[in-house]
Each structure stands twice: as C-alpha cells, then as structure tokens.
Amino acid sequence: MSGSVAEISVQRRASVPREEARKPKPVEGKDGGDSKELREKILSRLKIVGRLVLSVLFEFLKLNGQALYLLGKDILELAIPPKEKSLRGSLVLITGSGQNLGRELSLQLSQHGARLVLWDFNEDQNEETAKMIRDGGGEAHAFTCDVSDQRVVASVAAKVTREFLGNMIDLGRGHIVSVSSILGYMGRNYVVPYCASKFGVKGMTEALAEEVRKSGKGQNICVTAVHPFLISNVSDVKPNLKFPSLFEVLTPTEAARRIIRGIRRNQEELFLPEKLKPLMMMSKVLPRSLRRLFGDYMEY
8 A cells, every 4th residue: 555655656756747848948038028129119109109298288388378478468458558659750651532531541640740642533632631731731642543443553553662662661661551341340231242342351451461470571560450330420320229339430530540549559450449349359259140149139
C-alpha cells in the first residue's frame, strides 16, 4: 500500500513538468511592446483632441469677449455719447440740395464751417440754396444734376471728383451718408416700390461700409445709413399708429440737426427718432410671423 502511494506521488510529480512543457512559451518583450505602443497612440490622440478642444474654447471665449465689449461700448455710448468731430473746412457733397431735407442739411452744415457742393435737378432751387449759404458767409458750389440719369451724373461728377472723392481716398478720411428709411428695415403694404428702393439703399450702404473697412485705407472713412420714420413740413401729420409718440414725426430742420449730430459722432446707423433703434434691432432676429403680429398690433 505504501509502495503504491509512493509510486502515484512520483508519477504526479513527474507529470507536472510535462504539462508545463506543453504550454507555449511567451515571446519576451512582444506583448509589452505592443501595449506600450498602444498607450502612446492613445496618449497622442488625447493630446491632439485636448489641444483642439482648448483652441475652440479659447476662440469661443475670445469671440464672446469681443462681442460683450462691443455691446457694452454701444450701450455706454447711449449714456455717454462720443466726442463730436469738427466739420470745419470739410468738403461736403449734398444730393437733392434744392429743398426740404437736402436744403436744411446744406444750411446747417455750412454753419458748422463745411464747404458745400450742391447737386439738384432743379437749377433755380439749387441756386437759391447756394445763395442762402453764401449770404450767410459760407462757401457753396451748385451743379444741376439729375441723379437718375447716369450720363448726367458722370458728367457732373467729373467736375468735382478730383477735389472731392480723390481727396477722400488720398487723405484716408471722409464720411459718406445715405438716407434710407425705417421701411428699409421692414416691408409694408401699398409702398412696395418705396420699400424696394430703401432696402437697396440700406444694402448698398452696408456693402460699401464693408468694402471701405476691408480696403485697408478706410480707418478714418465712415459710412452712415440714416433711417428716418417720417419727415414732414406739415405739422398736423399723424401716423396711423396706436403709439404715435413712439414714432415721432420730424421736421426737415430737426431731422437735419440730428443727422449732423450723428455724422459728428461717426454713427454707422442712425434711426430717427433714436428711440426706434432697439425695436429695429429686435426686428432683425424675430421670425416673420412675430414681426407681422407686432406690426398689425401697432396699426389701427
């Protein structure tokens, strides 16, 4: 019995090496090298993703910081208007200077010391405006020009381009002002052609401002778009609105005064009355259905 146990014990001990011998021997360094290479690839990709996330986050914070700065600046200027520049000695071209707003702008700009180049298709009225300026001690040069006729515009422009536009580009400073309308922001029924023309003026002014800004020569050339609600010489004109005090009707004299103030402050967009600016800015982001709802509500 004891011999049998000893024999079994020996056989078991002898079988262990045979079983271990059957197991495949690992190649030293192969699995360890593969794991290390995989870890390096993962770490490399994580670094790339991390740098990308940080770059996007930085650009996002930078953009939002700039946006907050510009928004804060715009809000601050409502409370503390920027310093108004002098117009003394400036050469100013006015189109439609024979009457109404064009005449008022001409007269008031002359009072600020500007030199006037006056364009209008009505020669008599235009000469009358020039005479009023000269009688007040100002300088004015009147030219008969129908701005709807391209050939006439080109002919008259050739007489003043060298002195006017050439100086603006050469000196790298100047100011271009276009009169659009509130209806250049929103279309209304029964005034389709007028809305189309004013949307065109607004689009042209924005595009021109971008062209000047990106030209590298326009740091001191400002482009202003004026958006009046209603300008009238008739005192009893009342808009068909629920809140007429919000939509103020201005006389040409008062409108010219506010426009010149906006020019002197280098405002790129000027709403008349100024209180309409928040409403117009809001209208840009509202869906059309809401714009229609609020527009219908404001009208009787």
